[in-house]
Amino acid sequence: MSTLGIxxxxxHTPFHPRTREANLLNRWHSWQGFTVADAYFDADLEYxxxxxxxxxxxxSPMTKYRISxxxxxxxxxxxxxxxxxxxxxxxxxYAVWCDDAGKVIDDGTLFHLDDGTYRLCSQEYHxxxxxxAALGFDVLVQDETDSIAALAIQGPTSCAVLGxxxxxxxxxxxxxxLRDDQVEGWNVTVSRTGFTGDLGYELWIDPEDALxxxxxxxxxxxxxxxxxxxxxxxxxxxxxxxxxxxxxDFLPADRxxxxxxxxxxxxxxxxxxVDFNKPHFSGRAALALENDVGSRWELVRLLVDGNKPARDxxxxxxxxxxxxxxxxxxxxxxxxxxxxxxxxERGKRRGSLKAEIxxxxxxxxxxxxxxxxxxxxxxxxxPRRRTTPAxxx
Amino acid sequence: xxxxxxxxxxxxxxxxxxxxxxxxxxxxxxVVLERREQVGGMTETIExxxxxxxxxxxxxxxxxxxxxxxxxxLVSHGLTMDPRPLDTVALAPDTEPRVxxxxxxxxxxxxxxxxxxxxxxxxxxxAGFIEHIKQRPPPKLHQRDRADLLGLAGMGLALRRLxxxxxxxxxxxxxxxxxxxxxxxxxxxxxxxxxxxxxVLGTHLGPRSPxxxxxxxxxxxxxxxxxxxxxxxxxxxxxxxxxxRAAGVHVRTESGVRNINxxxxxxxxxxxxxxxxxxxxxxxxxxxxxxTLLDLVGARHIxxxxxxxxxxxRAKGTAARMLLALDGLPEAPSGNDRLLxxxxxxxxxxxxxxxxxxxxxxxxxxxxxALEISVPTLSDPALAPAGHHVVSITAQYAxxxxxxxxxxxxxxxxxxxxxxxxxxxxxxxARHIVAEDLLVPDDxxxxxxxxxxxxxxxxxxxxxxxxxxxxxxxxxxxxxLAGLTxxxxxxxxxxxxxxxxxxxxxxxxxxxxxxx
Numbered sequence: 001m002s003t004l005g006i007x008x009x010x011x012h013t014p015f016h017p018r019t020r021e022a023n024l025l026n027r028w029h030s031w032q033g034f035t036v037a038d039a040y041f042d043a044d045l046e047y048x049x050x051x052x053x054x055x056x057x058x059x060s061p062m063t064k065y066r067i068s069x070x071x072x073x074x075x076x077x078x079x080x081x082x083x084x085x086x087x088x089x090x091x092x093x094y095a096v097w098c099d100d101a102g103k104v105i106d107d108g109t110l111f112h113l114d115d116g117t118y119r120l121c122s123q124e125y126h127x128x129x130x131x132x133a134a135l136g137f138d139v140l141v142q143d144e145t146d147s148i149a150a151l152a153i154q155g156p157t158s159c160a161v162l163g164x165x166x167x168x169x170x171x172x173x174x175x176x177x178l179r180d181d182q183v184e185g186w187n188v189t190v191s192r193t194g195f196t197g198d199l200g201y202e203l204w205i206d207p208e209d210a211l212x213x214x215x216x217x218x219x220x221x222x223x224x225x226x227x228x229x230x231x232x233x234x235x236x237x238x239x240x241x242x243x244x245x246x247x248x249d250f251l252p253a254d255r256x257x258x259x260x261x262x263x264x265x266x267x268x269x270x271x272x273x274v275d276f277n278k279p280h281f282s283g284r285a286a287l288a289l290e291n292d293v294g295s296r297w298e299l300v301r302l303l304v305d306g307n308k309p310a311r312d313x314x315x316x317x318x319x320x321x322x323x324x325x326x327x328x329x330x331x332x333x334x335x336x337x338x339x340x341x342x343x344x345e346r347g348k349r350r351g352s353l354k355a356e357i358x359x360x361x362x363x364x365x366x367x368x369x370x371x372x373x374x375x376x377x378x379x380x381x382x383p384r385r386r387t388t389p390a391x392x393x
Numbered sequence: 394x395x396x397x398x399x400x401x402x403x404x405x406x407x408x409x410x411x412x413x414x415x416x417x418x419x420x421x422x423x424v425v426l427e428r429r430e431q432v433g434g435m436t437e438t439i440e441x442x443x444x445x446x447x448x449x450x451x452x453x454x455x456x457x458x459x460x461x462x463x464x465x466x467l468v469s470h471g472l473t474m475d476p477r478p479l480d481t482v483a484l485a486p487d488t489e490p491r492v493x494x495x496x497x498x499x500x501x502x503x504x505x506x507x508x509x510x511x512x513x514x515x516x517x518x519x520a521g522f523i524e525h526i527k528q529r530p531p532p533k534l535h536q537r538d539r540a541d542l543l544g545l546a547g548m549g550l551a552l553r554r555l556x557x558x559x560x561x562x563x564x565x566x567x568x569x570x571x572x573x574x575x576x577x578x579x580x581x582x583x584x585x586x587x588x589x590x591x592x593v594l595g596t597h598l599g600p601r602s603p604x605x606x607x608x609x610x611x612x613x614x615x616x617x618x619x620x621x622x623x624x625x626x627x628x629x630x631x632x633x634x635x636x637x638r639a640a641g642v643h644v645r646t647e648s649g650v651r652n653i654n655x656x657x658x659x660x661x662x663x664x665x666x667x668x669x670x671x672x673x674x675x676x677x678x679x680x681x682x683x684x685t686l687l688d689l690v691g692a693r694h695i696x697x698x699x700x701x702x703x704x705x706x707r708a709k710g711t712a713a714r715m716l717l718a719l720d721g722l723p724e725a726p727s728g729n730d731r732l733l734x735x736x737x738x739x740x741x742x743x744x745x746x747x748x749x750x751x752x753x754x755x756x757x758x759x760x761x762x763a764l765e766i767s768v769p770t771l772s773d774p775a776l777a778p779a780g781h782h783v784v785s786i787t788a789q790y791a792x793x794x795x796x797x798x799x800x801x802x803x804x805x806x807x808x809x810x811x812x813x814x815x816x817x818x819x820x821x822x823a824r825h826i827v828a829e830d831l832l833v834p835d836d837x838x839x840x841x842x843x844x845x846x847x848x849x850x851x852x853x854x855x856x857x858x859x860x861x862x863x864x865x866x867x868x869x870x871x872x873x874l875a876g877l878t879x880x881x882x883x884x885x886x887x888x889x890x891x892x893x894x895x896x897x898x899x900x901x902x903x904x905x906x907x908x909x
Contacts, residue, residue, distance in 0.1 A: 078693050100696035100866075280658060282697040285875075337408040383561030 009033055013060035015209035024229045029231060034061035034202045037230035040213060042278070044333075046157050046233035049269045050196050051334060052218075053225025054155040056217065057234055059202065060210075063125050067118040069139040076110065079133045079282060081265055083275040092176045092193050095120075096273050098131075098392060102286030103253035105129060105264030106246050107270070109193060111178055117145070121248050129254060130272055133282065137329070148212040153217070154200030154237070156382075159390040162190070162201055164220035170201075170391035186213060192390070195234060197241020199384045199391060239339065242301055242378035244268055248329040249341050264290055267297040267343075298346040300324075301379065302353065302372040304338035307331070310355040310370065313362040315342050318350040326355060332379055335337035339379045398673040401663055402437055403650045404842075404881070405691070406434030409679030410633035410644075410835075411467045411895030412880040413908075414465055416677075417640035418904050424641055424671065426663065428649030428842065429628075432634045434679070435841050435848065436890050436903040438627025442828035445718040447785045449849065452617030452767055453479075453736065455612055456527075456891035457629070466693070470635035473630055477770070478618020480735040482726060483587035484818040489581050490726040490734075495618050503585045512578045519563045523607075523728070524614040527886035528898040531859045531868050540904075554780075558837040570856060571605040571742050582742030589764055591617065592787065595712050595848045595888065599750030600743045604854045611887065613854055619736050621874065623773050629890060637825035640865055652876065653678070655694040663689075672692050673856055675902050676876055679895070681843050681850035682706060682863035682883035686873055695874055702864035706883070707857060708832035709755050710846035713791035716810050717784040717829050718777065723822035737766040739818040753790035755802065756852035758807045761814055763787040784822065786811060793834045825829070850883030859885060870901045878902055 011034045013019070019037055025040040036058060039046060048056040076084050077224055080095040085207040087093050089112045095218040096107045107120030120130075130141045155160060162170050166183040167190065173179055178191040186209045194200035205213055218226055239246060253262035265274050266289060274287055304310045312315060324344030332339045340355065353372040358365055384391045405427035431437060435450035459476070463470065482493040492500045493509065501509050525548070532544030534743040552560055566574060571592040575585040589600040592609035599605070622628045634644055641700065649666040653676055662672035678685040683706045686692070691702035701813040718814045725733040740746050740763040775851045777783050788811045795803060808831050816823040836845030843850060851857050860868050861884045867873045870884055880898035882888040 079697070100698040129697065132704075133697045135697075135700050135704050136687060264847065268780050280655070285658060285696070 008036060008125065008294035012206035012273060013058050015060065015151070015214055018209060018214045019228065024036060030211070031061040031123075031231075032063065037228070038226045039230040039232045041094065043232035044229065046227055046229040047236045047333070048073045049225060050155045050229060052156065052238050053227065054153060054158045054161045054221055055196075055227055055229030055230045055233060056355060057152040057154065058222075059150045060148075060207075062145070062150060063143070063149075063244045064132055064145045065120045065127070065140060066093060066142045066144045067120060068116065069137075070116075071098050072116055073119055075134060075139040076120075077278060078393060079130070080110070080138075081274045081281055081283065081287070083109060083278040085278070087115070087160050087209055089115050090178045092178050092191050093233040094238050095274070096270055098265065098283030099160055099253045099262075100283060100286065101253070102264050102283035102290060104265055104268060104270075105253050106249055107244070111268075113178070124240065124252055131133070147207065148295070149205050149207040151203045151205075151217070152194050152200060153203065154194045154196040154229070155199055156219075156384055157226075157390060158200050160199075160223045160392045161217070161221040161226055163392060164224070165217050166220075171392055173390070174388050175386050181303040184216070187290065195231070195241070195243060196237035197243065197378055197380055197385060199238065199387075200380065202257060203235070205216075222235070226348070235329055236332075237330075239330050239341065240332050240334060240380040242341070244299070245328070245372050249343075263343075264295060266290055266295045267299060269299040269386075289302070295346050298326075299375070300342050300344055300353070300374050302326070302334075302340040302342055302355070302374055303379075304329070304340050304357075305371045306338065307326075308357045308359050308368055308370065309338055310340045310357045312373075313355040313357045315344055315372070316356060317344075317348050319348075322356070323348040334380045338370075398671060399425055400424070400675045400677060401426060401671055401673040402677045402679060402880070403488050403663065403685075404428070404434060404679030405432035405630075405634065405644060405646070406881065407436045407630055407633055407878050407892060408461070408882065408895035408898075409434075409677070410630065411708065412462070412679070412899045413642045413644075413679055414633065414637040414640045415896060415899035416902060417637065417642045417900075423642045424673075425637065425644045426648040426665065426671075427644065428648055430667075432644060433630030435837070435843070436626045436630045438625030439718045441830035442718045444623060445716075445783050445828065446776045447716045447769060447783045449628050449832070450714060450783045450841075451890055452765075453621055454629070454890050455617065455619055456624070456889035456893075457620075458586070458615070458891070461896070465636040466632065467629070467636060467640075468634040470632040472632035473622055473624070474622035474624060476620060477525050478487070478620055479615065481587060481619075481738055481739065482556070482590075482732050483583050483734045483738045484582045484726055485741065486748045486817045487668065488583065490732055491581070491587060492732065493587065495616060501584055502581050502623065505579050505684050507758045509577055509584070513545070513617075514594065515803045516610065518559055519873070520610040520614040522551050522555060522563060527614060527893050530870065530883045530901060531862070533869055534860055555562070556748050566606045568603055568831075569606050570601050571609055572600040572747070574606055575600075582839055584747050586740040586742045587738045589743050589746050590738050590765070591628060593746065593750070593811050594765060595657065597707070597709050597711050597753070598853055599747045601652070601747050603834035607855060607858070608853050611749045612889070621767065621769055621772065625769065625776065626890065631847070633899045638902060650689060653689040655690060655874070658694075658875060660690065660874050672686075673848050674876070674877060677811065677878045677880050677898060677902070679881045681847075681881055682873075682879050683708065683710065683844045683851070684842065685877075685879060685881075689879065699864070699873065700865060702867065706844070706863055707852040707854070708845035708847040708850065708883075710837060710848060710854070711790040711792070712844075712848060713807070713811075713834065715786040715788055715808065715829060716831040717786070717822075718827045719782040719822070719825040720782060720827050721780070721825045722782055723819045724823065728818070733768055734771045737764075737818070739764040739814055749869065750790055753792050754796045758791045758794045758795065758803075759789065759811065761808050762790065762807075762811055764788050764814055764818070766815065766819075781827075782825075784815075786815065791833045791839070799833050799835050804833070807831070807833070830867055848882070849888030851879050851887075853887045858887070862887065869903070870898045
């Protein structure tokens with residue numbers, strides 16, 4: 001109990017004894033109440049580990065829902081905007097779900113574990129909505145966040161690291177593939193998924209085994225340059241991959257107060273996740289209407305001139321009034337370029353975009369207007385991300 | 394084999410019949426599908442014991458506009474009633490009956506004698522605004538539709554027309570409770586109790602519950618005077634069905650609907666319990682909104698937020714019905730035979746009424762229930778064998794499903810409680826009873842297929858009223874699902890045998906028809 005007499009219910013992940021020891025900077029943040037590292041020793045070096053060797057990220061706080069029962073698939077098909085009926089056991093799909101107005105509540109990954117049993121993973125907490133969605137379905141929705149520990153092992157040497165760890169035949173696992181395995185007597189579910197846009201895997205394990213697996217993993221990975229990776233490095237990697245993040249590039253629609261602040265899948269560049277050829281899904285009518293009349297917002301991926309990261313910058317079309325703003329920005333080491341994700345009002349752009357960047361040097365603020373180029377797709381998309389069999393080096 | 398129609402109405406309750414008649418008159422090909430053997434739903438007359446008949450549920454008309462009676466030609470289709478409203482007579486043991494009349498024949502003690510006409514006029518003035526709302530569909534908010542804006546403006550104007558003082562008073566009272574209101578105006582406990590009973594009848598409210606002034610105004614919006622048709626309320630349904638048939642409606646009984654069929658986001662037809670299907674341009678449901686959307690349509694065909702709102706509709710009935718067959722008449726109150734023909738109320742004072750309410754919150758019935766009583770055979774002798782009578786009672790409060798269910802012993806105990814309360818108010822009635830029938834909310838739910846056995850298909854309360862009845866973003870009869878229209882009391886403006894919801898639903902369909 002603290003001095004204030006308030007129990008903050010601070011939670012630790014099963015890996016905390018190791019992450020605490022590894023966190024030389026003692027920099028932490030709270031993710032759904034869990035204590036997770038911003039950075040362990042140097043965010044940039046951790047990032048370079050992901051791009052050149054292997055970075056390990058503790059993603060145990062990821063919210064995990066187990067969805068089972070005779071109508072689990074029908075339930076998911078009504079909840080999610082994409083057609084998930086074709087998702088075979090042992091496969092993973094990226095998906096979003098919307099409120100009645102067709103605005104995104106969250107994005108996440110759907111794991112088809114066994115025939116008819118699924119796991120839905122998301123950054124935010126959504127049990128209340130998922131329970132409401134279960135009305136009228138013979139389905140069981142359980143929060144299993146605390147009963148599964150998870151690690152992301154990402155980077156070009158990740159497959160080799162996991163081979164040394166003890167996985168056999170891992171290179172044959174395709175992107176978005178999922179497999180149950182036994183390593184050294186541990187039950188480990190491994191998926192070829194991640195949030196870095198690189199070759200990488202995620203391990204889903206019993207929390208009891210967490211520390212032993214962490215130790216063995218870092219022992220096995222030492223020759224391959226394995227490093228722990230905090231949230232800052234993950235941010236860099238995911239922006240380069242062009243991935244959007246809840247709480248950053250959009251906010252969950254069910255937590256917003258002001259009208260017009262929520263985003264539809266179309267407005268987040270996720271129109272490919274909306275399937276009008278399947279039976280009813282929540283938000284369908286609103287999305288069909290938006291598809292006809294057009295969206296209000298548009299997500300843009302930007303190459304920004306100059307050496308100033310366009311953090312929180314206003315975006316201008318040709319006119320004097322801003323038409324949008326940057327939601328994520330960084331200097332990208334692989335692109336040797338400033339990059340950014342932003343939102344602009346659709347149809348307001350005339351010519352090229354300009355970012356109005358404010359930056360501070362020794363207390364003094366300066367302002368620069370930087371030209372931007374829009375790009376389609378990720379900023380960084382190495383072939384090794386998809387190559388199967390996976391790279392072993 | 395699929396038959397093609399313009400409109401399918403599910404449920405031959407009074408709103409369904411009104412809606413069907415209106416649509417058929419406008420040239421639509423309409424079929425009404427009724428699960429039971431007879432039409433009427435809760436607006437029916439039953440033979441509850443051999444030779445004894447009475448209204449099964451609602452026993453009075455408060456709210457049926459004469460314009461509807463005329464437009465549908467209900468008199469020519471067999472409806473007979475004395476349009477003069479009955480008086481309400483409050484009975485309490487060992488004291489003179491209090492008579493509430495809409496004219497000068499009230500007999501109330503002390504200052505209340507002069508307070509009553511003033512109070513009644515004041516309430517009717519305020520209720521005029523509620524009547525304005527009832528007569529019209531709820532305007533849609535957040536829309537630029539001209540009709541909706543006009544409707545909204547009209548509503549504002551109607552409120553403003555109350556005048557500054559009345560408007561303030563209306564806004565003060567509308568969320569308030571009837572207990573405080575009545576204590577402001579009346580002295581006599583029995584007078585207070587009887588008026589308070591009008592506010593809570595058919596609701597899950599006690600006189601101290603917020604919102605119980607709204608329910609009083611809702612009941613009194615057309616004057617508050619009860620009328621009893623000859624033949625019981627079933628006569629209204631028979632006349633409505635005859636009127637509908639005359640307009641060309643095909644009324645099919647014993648045709649229960651299992652599903653409303655949805656294709657490509659639109660209600661396109663129904664599957665009956667026998668497996669056959671029917672298709673139509675418009676599907677209209679007189680089934681309560683929750684059952685319509687969650688059971689007949691299925692939550693999977695609508696959005697998650699909307700399904701959750703329908704799931705959360707508050708609908709827990711508290712009113713039970715008891716019908717008694719008598720071999721003779723009890724003593725008239727004060728020996729005045731005229732009084733026995735009126736609407737009798739046994740509610741005690743407001744505290745007793747509140748205490749009667751308390752147990753139902755915890756799933757138990759009132760040991761001393763409040764009663765609304767009539768002896769319909771006095772004006773309509775054909776309801777019973779010669780010389781015999783029927784006593785029709787609405788008793789509050791009874792829980793929907795008490796813990797352990799409505800076992801025989803619990804039913805008997807509740808029936809005893811009703812009979813004892815009745816006998817204390819009308820001494821000697823109990824020894825004339827030759828047969829009886831008790832319907833608790835659970836029975837109403839299973840017999841009439843109404844969620845919670847609630848007369849209004851959903852509690853009448855500010856959070857389930859007007860723009861939010863039955864649910865927010867589903868209030869304009871046609872918003873829940875394309876091709877589906879709600880016409881039951883669960884839609885605006887709520888219960889009583891008024892036909893409003895049926896009329897408004899029909900108008901909504903016809904309006905769309907002229908647009909497209």
